Amino acid sequence: MIEVARYRVIFGDCDPMRIVYYGNYFRLFEIGRAELFRRLGHPFATYIARGLYLGVIATTCRYHRPSRYDDDLVIYAAVTETRGARVTIGYEIRGPDGELRVAGSTTHAVIGEDGKPRRIPEEFRAALRGCGETPPLPPAS
Amino acid sequence: MIEVARYRVIFGDCDPMRIVYYGNYFRLFEIGRAELFRRLGHPFATYIARGLYLGVIATTCRYHRPSRYDDDLVIYAAVTETRGARVTIGYEIRGPDGELRVAGSTTHAVIGEDGKPRRIPEEFRAALRGCGETPPLPPAS
Amino acid sequence: MIEVARYRVIFGDCDPMRIVYYGNYFRLFEIGRAELFRRLGHPFATYIARGLYLGVIATTCRYHRPSRYDDDLVIYAAVTETRGARVTIGYEIRGPDGELRVAGSTTHAVIGEDGKPRRIPEEFRAALRGCGETPPLPPAS
Amino acid sequence: MIEVARYRVIFGDCDPMRIVYYGNYFRLFEIGRAELFRRLGHPFATYIARGLYLGVIATTCRYHRPSRYDDDLVIYAAVTETRGARVTIGYEIRGPDGELRVAGSTTHAVIGEDGKPRRIPEEFRAALRGCGETPPLPPAS
Numbered sequence: 404m405i406e407v408a409r410y411r412v413i414f415g416d417c418d419p420m421r422i423v424y425y426g427n428y429f430r431l432f433e434i435g436r437a438e439l440f441r442r443l444g445h446p447f448a449t450y451i452a453r454g455l456y457l458g459v460i461a462t463t464c465r466y467h468r469p470s471r472y473d474d475d476l477v478i479y480a481a482v483t484e485t486r487g488a489r490v491t492i493g494y495e496i497r498g499p500d501g502e503l504r505v506a507g508s509t510t511h512a513v514i515g516e517d518g519k520p521r522r523i524p525e526e527f528r529a530a531l532r533g534c535g536e537t538p539p540l541p542p543a544s
Numbered sequence: 545m546i547e548v549a550r551y552r553v554i555f556g557d558c559d560p561m562r563i564v565y566y567g568n569y570f571r572l573f574e575i576g577r578a579e580l581f582r583r584l585g586h587p588f589a590t591y592i593a594r595g596l597y598l599g600v601i602a603t604t605c606r607y608h609r610p611s612r613y614d615d616d617l618v619i620y621a622a623v624t625e626t627r628g629a630r631v632t633i634g635y636e637i638r639g640p641d642g643e644l645r646v647a648g649s650t651t652h653a654v655i656g657e658d659g660k661p662r663r664i665p666e667e668f669r670a671a672l673r674g675c676g677e678t679p680p681l682p683p684a685s
Numbered sequence: 686m687i688e689v690a691r692y693r694v695i696f697g698d699c700d701p702m703r704i705v706y707y708g709n710y711f712r713l714f715e716i717g718r719a720e721l722f723r724r725l726g727h728p729f730a731t732y733i734a735r736g737l738y739l740g741v742i743a744t745t746c747r748y749h750r751p752s753r754y755d756d757d758l759v760i761y762a763a764v765t766e767t768r769g770a771r772v773t774i775g776y777e778i779r780g781p782d783g784e785l786r787v788a789g790s791t792t793h794a795v796i797g798e799d800g801k802p803r804r805i806p807e808e809f810r811a812a813l814r815g816c817g818e819t820p821p822l823p824p825a826s
Numbered sequence: 827m828i829e830v831a832r833y834r835v836i837f838g839d840c841d842p843m844r845i846v847y848y849g850n851y852f853r854l855f856e857i858g859r860a861e862l863f864r865r866l867g868h869p870f871a872t873y874i875a876r877g878l879y880l881g882v883i884a885t886t887c888r889y890h891r892p893s894r895y896d897d898d899l900v901i902y903a904a905v906t907e908t909r910g911a912r913v914t915i916g917y918e919i920r921g922p923d924g925e926l927r928v929a930g931s932t933t934h935a936v937i938g939e940d941g942k943p944r945r946i947p948e949e950f951r952a953a954l955r956g957c958g959e960t961p962p963l964p965p966a967s
Contacts, residue, residue: 413860414559415567415853419613419733421560422800425741425791426711430838433708437836437896448896451701459707461747466740469800472560473860473871509707518704518751554719556712560874563941566882566932567856570849571697578695578755589755592842599889600848606884610941614719614730650848659845659892696841697849701895703842754842 404479404495407438412474422469428505429462432494435480445530455521458514464507475499485531488512488523545620545636548579553615563610569646573635576621586671596662599655605648616640626672629653629664686761686777689720694756704751710787714776717762727812737803740796746789757781767813770794770805827902827918830861835897845892851928855917858903868953878944881937887930898922908954911935911946
């Protein structure tokens with residue numbers, strides 16, 4: 404996993420337990436994958452301009468320790484698996500001291516404006532391949 | 545103002561002060577105007593299907609008393625002004641006992657898929673006219 | 686699973702794909718478990734008044750079909766497992782025609798104001814036991 | 827107004843019009859005031875640790891131009907008025923090219939854990955006084 408972004412917790416992220424609301428970590432995961440692909444040289448915005456989106460098929464999250472107001476969180480992300488038309492991304496959210504707060508994953512398929520699945524564009528597949536976390540993929544045949 | 549919807553506060557709406565986060569009332573205002581226009585026989589979904597949206601130009605909110613987890617809020621709404629291509633809607637959010645929690649407004653213009661202003665469709669204008677809170681409008685010339 | 690609530694999708698729930706944002710279903714899961722326990726005669730608010738919260742340890746979600754603006758969703762929930770101090774709740778979100786949109790789960794522990802684990806209160810445990818979805822539990826010894 | 831933070835728009839901020847949802851700018855205003863006071867040497871977290879919160883009494887927002895996915899927004903903020911126990915903060919959200927997107931304000935009172943008003947702590951009042959945007963205040967008598 405590589406560090407891809409930092410995020411400062413606001414009041415609007417927290418709940419009456421005074422910790423980050425469990426559903427709000429999925430916003431941090433989105434920040435994580437956007438910055439991961441920007442670093443790989445493939446910002447999502449260029450795909451969206453072509454009508455291609457990274458739809459979410461599944462997600463998981465484990466909450467290890469709570470995060471609180473004003474915590475300066477560090478977001479880690481990595482491509483953990485590519486199989487056929489699916490890509491799985493893993494995330495860790497850590498406190499500024501490195502303490503693990505939550506760990507999770509999102510599995511995606513490329514879809515078009517109509518919500519129908521599309522092939523992963525070859526240059527995007529190449530970016531995944533170039534990503535150290537994943538084994539080389541056979542060329543799309 | 546007429547009662548248009550009820551809303552049960554969840555953890556995800558609240559903040560570390562253990563009250564509804566100030567920015568989340570704008571979701572309740574959206575519920576209010578959607579249900580107001582549904583009652584007037586003009587649900588927004590039929591306009592969206594035609595590529596017309598009710599863009600927001602301005603909003604105000606005054607916070608009178610806090611709302612807390614599990615409060616069963618009542619949403620009131622009314623068209624308070626129509627002027628040219630602009631429509632203003634007023635809202636009150638009250639506790640189950642009628643206590644005023646927040647009062648606010650949103651001012652809108654009809655816009656198309658391209659974000660450009662559109663004339664208010666005549667049948668929508670007629671619905672506004674039929675709304676008891678507003679004085680009759682002259683016919684669009 | 687039993688139907689516990691309905692939820693009308695608003696603009697604020699959706700994203701630029703014009704479908705409900707993946708992270709916002711966790712709000713619907715929260716509505717589901719709150720209403721499930723209200724029906725069991727154990728609304729969370731009574732526990733919160735005693736300083737007890739249902740902290741989230743883990744969550745999963747599978748996205749089967751997208752939900753769109755103004756969809757009148759139906760929320761189903763059930764206690765699917767209780768093991769020691771942990772409770773798992775399952776959810777299904779369906780369209781008004783019964784079509785499965787997403788299915789997920791949340792696993793919880795009872796925690797106090799200090800975030801530390803607490804024993805599941807006996808009357809709450811009894812409510813879980815009375816819930817048809819779960820096998821009888823041995824009495825807390 | 828001074829630049830206090832930048833914010834990259836995510837999918838979770840936007841709505842089916844493919845622009846930032848009107849209610850989500852209030853999260854950006856919160857980021858703005860937190861960073862404004864951090865720069866003034868008075869981060870809110872130190873007051874919260876003492877049980878003091880900056881409750882919101884009123885807010886306004888005018889939407890000049892829409893913001894879109896991946897926009898790298900710039901948040902400007904300033905204390906625009908202090909009157910008795912109330913503080914008003916103004917905000918501008920601009921695109922990376924300086925284009926005004928939204929402008930707004932929030933008016934606050936200091937409140938305690940119980941939600942009751944508190945005097946503005948003298949050192950916080952001094953920070954407001956030191957803020958170039960506000961005229962000198964008479965010493966609290």
